[in-house]
Each structure stands twice: as C-alpha cells, then as structure tokens.
Amino acid sequence: MPDYTLTHLHQLESEAIFILRETAAQFERPVLMFSGGKDSILMAYLAKKAFWPAKLPFPLLHVDTGHNFKETIEFRDRLVADTGAHLVVASVQKAIDEGRVVEEKGPNASRNALQIQALLDCLEEGQYDAALGGGRRDEEKARAKERFFSHRDEFGQWDPKNQRPELWNVFNGRMSHGEHFRVFPLSNWTEMDVWQYIKLEGIELPSLYFAHERDVVVRNGVILAVSEFVEPRDSEVVEKRLVRFRTMGDATITGAVDSNADTLEAIIEEVAAARETERGNRADDKRSESAMEDRKKQGYF
Amino acid sequence: MSHQSNSTDGYLDMGLLRFTTAGSVDDGKSTLIGRLLYDSKAIFEDQLEAIETTSKQRGDENVNLALLTDGLRAEREQGITIDVAYRYFATPRRKFIIADTPGHIQYTRNMVTGASTANLAIILVDARKGVIEQTCRHSFIANLLRIQHVVIAVNKMDLVDWSEDVFKRIKRDFTKFASRLDNMVEVSFIPISALVGDNVVEKSERMPWYQGPSLLYHLETVYMGPDENHVDARFPIQWVIRPHSDEYHDFRGYAGRVAGGVFKPEDEVVVMPSGFNAKVKAIHTMDGELEEAFAPLSVTLTLDREIDISRGDMLVKANRPPKCDQDLEAMICWFSEKPMNSRGKFIIRHTTKETKAVVKDVKYKVDINSLHKIEDDLEFKLNDIGRISLRTAAPLCYDSYSKNRTTGSFVLIDAFTNETVAAGMMI
Numbered sequence: 001m002p003d004y005t006l007t008h009l010h011q012l013e014s015e016a017i018f019i020l021r022e023t024a025a026q027f028e029r030p031v032l033m034f035s036g037g038k039d040s041i042l043m044a045y046l047a048k049k050a051f052w053p054a055k056l057p058f059p060l061l062h063v064d065t066g067h068n069f070k071e072t073i074e075f076r077d078r079l080v081a082d083t084g085a086h087l088v089v090a091s092v093q094k095a096i097d098e099g100r101v102v103e104e105k106g107p108n109a110s111r112n113a114l115q116i117q118a119l120l121d122c123l124e125e126g127q128y129d130a131a132l133g134g135g136r137r138d139e140e141k142a143r144a145k146e147r148f149f150s151h152r153d154e155f156g157q158w159d160p161k162n163q164r165p166e167l168w169n170v171f172n173g174r175m176s177h178g179e180h181f182r183v184f185p186l187s188n189w190t191e192m193d194v195w196q197y198i199k200l201e202g203i204e205l206p207s208l209y210f211a212h213e214r215d216v217v218v219r220n221g222v223i224l225a226v227s228e229f230v231e232p233r234d235s236e237v238v239e240k241r242l243v244r245f246r247t248m249g250d251a252t253i254t255g256a257v258d259s260n261a262d263t264l265e266a267i268i269e270e271v272a273a274a275r276e277t278e279r280g281n282r283a284d285d286k287r288s289e290s291a292m293e294d295r296k297k298q299g300y301f
Numbered sequence: 302m303s304h305q306s307n308s309t310d311g312y313l314d315m316g317l318l319r320f321t322t323a324g325s326v327d328d329g330k331s332t333l334i335g336r337l338l339y340d341s342k343a344i345f346e347d348q349l350e351a352i353e354t355t356s357k358q359r360g361d362e363n364v365n366l367a368l369l370t371d372g373l374r375a376e377r378e379q380g381i382t383i384d385v386a387y388r389y390f391a392t393p394r395r396k397f398i399i400a401d402t403p404g405h406i407q408y409t410r411n412m413v414t415g416a417s418t419a420n421l422a423i424i425l426v427d428a429r430k431g432v433i434e435q436t437c438r439h440s441f442i443a444n445l446l447r448i449q450h451v452v453i454a455v456n457k458m459d460l461v462d463w464s465e466d467v468f469k470r471i472k473r474d475f476t477k478f479a480s481r482l483d484n485m486v487e488v489s490f491i492p493i494s495a496l497v498g499d500n501v502v503e504k505s506e507r508m509p510w511y512q513g514p515s516l517l518y519h520l521e522t523v524y525m526g527p528d529e530n531h532v533d534a535r536f537p538i539q540w541v542i543r544p545h546s547d548e549y550h551d552f553r554g555y556a557g558r559v560a561g562g563v564f565k566p567e568d569e570v571v572v573m574p575s576g577f578n579a580k581v582k583a584i585h586t587m588d589g590e591l592e593e594a595f596a597p598l599s600v601t602l603t604l605d606r607e608i609d610i611s612r613g614d615m616l617v618k619a620n621r622p623p624k625c626d627q628d629l630e631a632m633i634c635w636f637s638e639k640p641m642n643s644r645g646k647f648i649i650r651h652t653t654k655e656t657k658a659v660v661k662d663v664k665y666k667v668d669i670n671s672l673h674k675i676e677d678d679l680e681f682k683l684n685d686i687g688r689i690s691l692r693t694a695a696p697l698c699y700d701s702y703s704k705n706r707t708t709g710s711f712v713l714i715d716a717f718t719n720e721t722v723a724a725g726m727m728i
Contacts, residue, residue: 004529004531004563004595004596005316006597006598007313007314007315007316007317008315008316008317008395008396009312009313009315010598011317011597013599014558014597014598014599015597015599017558017599018539018558018599021539021540021556021557021599022539022653024540025539025540025612025653048587049586049587049588050556050599051540051542051556052542052585052586052587052601053542053544053546053548053549053552053554053585053587054542054543054544054545054546054549055544055546137386137387137389138388138389144386144387144388144401145384145385145386145387163384164720164721165385165410165411165413165414165636165721165724166414167413167414167417167418167710167712167724168417168418168706168707168710169418169558169707170650170651170652170710170711170712171650172650172712172714172719172721174648174714174719175719176719187387188387188389188398190389190391190396192312192391193396196312196313200313
C-alpha cells in the first residue's frame with residue numbers, strides 16, 4: 001500500500017486553499033485584506049495557488065494608515081502587478097480629512113483605532129461581504145477561539161459568545177443584509193509554520209524583514225525606526241542599530257528587534273530561539289492585557 | 302531536553318496530530334494543556350510574564366498554568382473556559398493542534414465541535430473521583446464523532462499518593478463501560494499529575510509501577526493509521542476555474558479537496574448526481590501536474606470532455622459509488638438554545654452542497670450519561686443527541702459517517718437566523 005500521508009505544512013496549505021475557495025464560492029463580494037506583512041503576502045500567494053491558472057477572483061484591500069514604510073508600498077505595488085489582482089486602498093488619512101474619524105492626541109497617539117473605521121467604511125462602500133485576513137490563532141490569546149469564518153454583525157463587531165460552531169470542514173457563511181464575515185485561512189498556522197513555508201516555497205518578502213542598519217529611537221521599550229512619522233523627542237537619542245522587523249504595520253508603533261538575521265535560514269533560527277511572541281513588539285497590544293479582545297470586538301481585523 | 306524543532310529538514314517531515322481534550326470542571330485540563338505548552342517550550346516569555354503577573358494579583362500560590370489557555374476576559378473573570386480554543390505546539394516528531402473544549406454540562410456542543418476535527422481524544426479523570434458521569438459523556442461523544450484513539454489521563458495522582466490501586470480501579474471501571482463504544486480502536490491509560498508534571502512530558506519517578514510512556518511521548522508516537530479513507534474516491538467540486546486568458550483559453554478546471562480515495566489521470570469517473578461519465582485528463586496545481594491526488598489534497602482536475610458540472614457536484618468512481626438519496630438517516634447534536642421545531646425547514650450543508658431539508662421523524666434521543674435511548678421525549682433541546690430522518694430538496698451523495706468523516710457529515714442551518722443549529726452524521 002502506497003504511503004498517502006501529507007506533511008503538516010502540506011496539510012495546512014491544502015486547508016488554506018480550501019478555505020480560500022469556499023470564500024470565493026460562498027460570498028458575493030469577498031476581498032483580501034493586504035497589510036504588506038508576511039502573513040498577507042502568504043495569503044496572496046496561497047490565493048494565487050487556489051485559483052491558478054485563473055486570476056484572483058477578489059481584489060486586495062490595503063488599509064493605509066498613511067504611516068507606511070516606503071518598502072511596504074513598493075512591495076505591495078509589485079505584488080499587485082504580479083498577481084493581476086485589483087487593488088483597493090482604504091485611506092485613514094482620507095477618513096481624517098473627511099472628518100469621519102478624529103486623530104488621537106498626545107505623545108502616544110496611534111492610528112490603530114482609526115484603521116477600524118477606515119476599514120469598516122471601505123467594506124460598506126464596496127459592499128464587501130467577506131474580508132479575508134491573515135490572522136492566526138497562535139498570535140494572541142483572544143485569537144485562539146477565532147473561527148475560520150468569523151461572523152460580524154452590522155456594526156462590524158465580533159461577539160465572542162455568539163460565534164457559529166465550526167465542525168469538520170463545513171463552513172456556514174450565510175448572513176443577513178448588512179452583516180459580513182472575516183475569514184482566516186491561516187488560522188491553524190503558527191509563526192514557525194509561516195516562515196518554514198515561505199522558505200520551502202521561496203516566497204519573496206520585503207527587505208524590512210531582514211537585518212539592516214537603521215536610525216532608531218527606543219520609546220517605552222519599543223525600538224522605533226526614525227522617519228517622518230517618528231521624530232526623536234527631547235530626551236531620546238537616535239542610534240544606528242542593526243535591526244529587522246517581525247511584523248509590518250503602522251511605522252509609528254511597529255517595533256524593530258535587534259537582529260543580524262539577514263537570510264530566511266537565520267530568521268528561522270531566530271524564531272526558533274525567540275522567547276517573545278511577535279506581537280510582543282507592538283505598542284498597541286501593551287496597553288492592557290485584554291487590548292486585543294477589545295479591539296476585535298470593535299471590528300479590528 | 303528541548304522540544305522546539307529548530308532544523309528546517311526535520312520540520313519539513315513532521316506529521317500532524319489533532320487532538321481534543323475533555324474533562325470535568327476542576328479536572329485540571331487547562332493546567333495539563335498549560336503544562337504541555339510550557340514543557341514543550343511553546344510558551345513565550347512575554348506570555349509567561351503576563352500570567353505570572355495575573356497569578357500574583359489573584360493570590361495563586363504557583364504560576365497558574367491554566368491562565369495560559371483561558372483566553373477571553375469573561376473566562377478569566379469567571380475562572381472557567383466557555384468556548385473551544387485551539388492551541389499549537391510542536392516537537393521534533395509532530396506538530397499538534399489541540400482543540401481545548403470545556404467540560405461543563407451545558408457545553409456538549411463545544412465538545413462535539415472540538416471532536417469533529419480530532420484524531421485523538423484525551424479524557425481527563427480526577428484520580429480522587431474516578432470514572433464519573435461526565436467521563437462517560439465525554440467518551441460517548443468521542444466515540445460518536447469517531448475518534449479512534451483515546452487516552453484516559455488519570456490526573457491528580459499526587460493527591461492519591463501515586464497509588465497503583467486507584468489507577469487500576471479506574472482502568473477497570475472505564476474498560477467495562479467502554480466495551481459499549483464500538484468506534485474506539487485503541488484506549489490508553491496514563492497516570493499523571495498535570496500540576497507537578499509527572500508523566501506529562503517526562504516519565505514520573507514516583508510511579509515505578511507504571512511501565513508505559515509519558516503522555517507527550519504517547520502523542521508523538523501513537524500510530525494513527527490511515528485516518529482518511531483512501532479507498533472510496535470522492536471529489537466534491539468547490540469551484541469551477543475558467544481563466545478566460547489567451548494561454549488557457551479552453552481551460553475548464555474543477556477545483557476541490559479530495560475527500561476520499563485516489564484520483565489519477567486516465568481514471569474513469571462518474572459525475573454525481575447526474576451520472577455522466579468522463580476520464581480525468583490531468584491533475585493541476587500551480588506547481589505542476591500531479592501523478593495522483595488523495596485526501597486531503599486541494600487540487601484542480603480537468604476532464605476529457607465537456608460536461609455541465611458545478612459546485613456541489615461530486616466526482617466518484619463507479620466501482621464504489623456513494624449513496625445518493627433525498628431521504629437519509631442521521632445522528633445529530635442540537636446546538637441551538639431554541640429547541641428544534643420538528644416541522645421546521647432547514648438549510649443543510651453537506652460537503653460543498655447546500656439545499657433545503659425537513660425533519661421527517663425523530664427516532665430517539667440518547668441519554669448520554671447512561672447511553673440509554675429516550676423514546677418518550679423527542680424534542681431536541683440544546684446539547685441533545687439523537688437519531689432523525691431527513692428529507693432533502695435535492696439528492697445528496699454521501700457515505701455513512703463511519704466510512705468517511707467528510708462525505709458523511711453535515712450541518713443544519715436555521716433558514717431565518719442563519720445560525721448553525723445542528724451537527725449531523727449520516728448513518
């Protein structure tokens with residue numbers, strides 16, 4: 001009898017492709033949320049696999065806080081050209097300019113909360129009924145109970161006590177008018193799985209993920225890259241350090257880590273040895289222990 | 302001893318084991334999972350710091366490992382787990398996905414949910430309490446969902462002086478009860494202490510009378526056998542791929558995930574339910590064509606002739622066809638707070654097909670504590686399990702659940718609220 005077993009990475013790949021196809025089939029107007037980070041790059045890659053040789057049957061949606069690393073935008077535009085996907089941009093700056101949201105004040109102001117509104121507005125405007133995201137259950141405690149098909153009410157809110165049970169691989173994407181779903185094909189992947197798969201498949205990543213020299217300041221224990229959005233304050237000292245980023249987010253809050261990992265192999269070594277979760281470097285999760293749960297309830301991805 | 306797998310080569314050969322955990326309140330289930338994650342180094346420093354702080358605030362004596370898995374704020378406040386949570390860890394041998402399900406009486410539906418994707422179940426028994434009603438309930442559900450491998454983890458051995466007699470009695474009691482559960486291929490008994498770690502990752506030195514493996518070693522090495530059905534060929538169509546490009550002008554591919562059997566180019570297949578015949582032309586992936594496709598691979602098939610095929614149809618082989626019928630018998634578990642309206646119409650989702658269904662008859666319910674049939678109260682309320690007959694608006698092509706978990710399972714959806722109200726297993 002031949003050996004019909006699949007390695008765990010191939011099982012995860014097959015599962016993600018299955019979910020992507022279910023999303024295309026069950027919803028009228030799905031959209032893939034693209035942040036520029038490795039998880040969303042992986043999502044776009046798996047979507048390409050799921051529908052090959054056809055193009056993606058849904059657009060990519062980028063929630064643009066206006067505080068971008070330029071590498072992220074360049075990479076995004078190249079990827080869009082490569083997949084032939086349509087790109088939709090939800091601009092936080094535009095939402096501020098139009099008065100739909102008010103920017104936080106104070107020294108630790110962040111545009112994180114504003115992303116929620118920009119995203120929800122964009123979903124409503126485009127009448128998107130399913131937003132595919134790269135969220136994983138291993139990222140954070142509140143995500144461990146997230147569904148593959150996560151139901152959001154007409155206010156875009158997540159009610160952790162009222163989620164539909166998911167059994168086998170049967171997914172219920174039915175909804176009432178005005179409601180929508182978030183869909184997470186990478187739910188069962190861990191950070192290590194993502195890195196190993198990227199290496200296995202030779203998926204290209206933005207240069208920010210690899211160690212490079214950069215001017216940084218240390219603020220509240222987080223290493224921030226100096227840019228037009230992050231200017232050193234009086235007491236802060238600008239240093240040149242060898243760093244890399246573990247997540248791609250808003251440049252004002254995404255912290256770098258000291259690292260000399262300049263290849264995928266080196267990053268995998270580093271991830272294996274890491275004693276801190278990826279989100280440990282994000283200032284927004286440090287606000288309170290339940291920070292993520294609170295943001296999810298409001299409609300954060 | 303490090304269990305984190307660092308080397309890429311090893312990582313690419315790892316298998317996957319999905320297991321579920323069930324136990325009553327205070328059986329130490331969260332502590333056990335915390336212990337597995339902690340001792341296998343799946344916990345990060347910032348997570349550990351966070352629970353250390355919380356443990357101190359609550360006045361716990363030791364670091365409360367249970368806090369690692371109690372994710373939602375409501376749970377932390379009430380100190381109970383209220384929903385299925387998924388956890389991940391890996392050793393150099395296997396990657397593990399844990400469906401952590403609560404043990405409360407009212408949460409049968411969560412346990413059914415967690416068990417539906419599991420290959421193995423760990424059922425916790427408190428050494429001081431022995432085999433109790435909840436143990437029987439958890440075992441019944443594991444058996445109903447066709448989990449073939451069960452581990453009875455006799456926990457809190459530290460509180461019974463590591464007594465071999467206690468362990469033996471529990472083993473005897475459970476074995477007697479389990480003789481009625483026909484799907485369990487293998488039941489293992491392991492005496493542990495989740496709190497102090499004996500026989501969880503490392504073998505205990507305090508129970509020399511126990512010759513078996515530690516729990517983690519058992520999970521790493523238990524032979525899963527072919528959990529998928531590789532005999533009866535089943536390919537539910539998810540999506541039709543038509544590129545409309547110059548290069549692939551006439552390409553018409555059927556995308557799906559193999560649900561059983563093996564498909565190869567040149568294989569004769571039958572399209573269900575229409576009954577048309579065709580030959581597989583090729584098995585496509587972005588990485589090139591495959592020689593064969595088997596469960597659970599996601600692939601795209603092309604056929605040698607143009608037939609009208611759409612989502613919800615199934616490709617099978619003529620020698621071992623599925624049943625194809627509008628009338629079917631099933632075991633269901635009721636998931637809704639609202640009792641089942643026995644004259645109600647539902648949406649049924651089975652593989653990639655969706656149609657309407659009515660309940661024709663309720664045969665019986667099962668008292669899951671005694672395993673007796675209930676025939677005088679046939680109203681399905683939250684967490685009730687029983688047997689029904691259904692009639693569907695369109696024929697479904699299915700196998701019995703005992704043969705194929707993918708083509709033998711379905712959910713019922715309330716057509717008005719869109720809630721998933723029941724999980725079903727074809728007989």
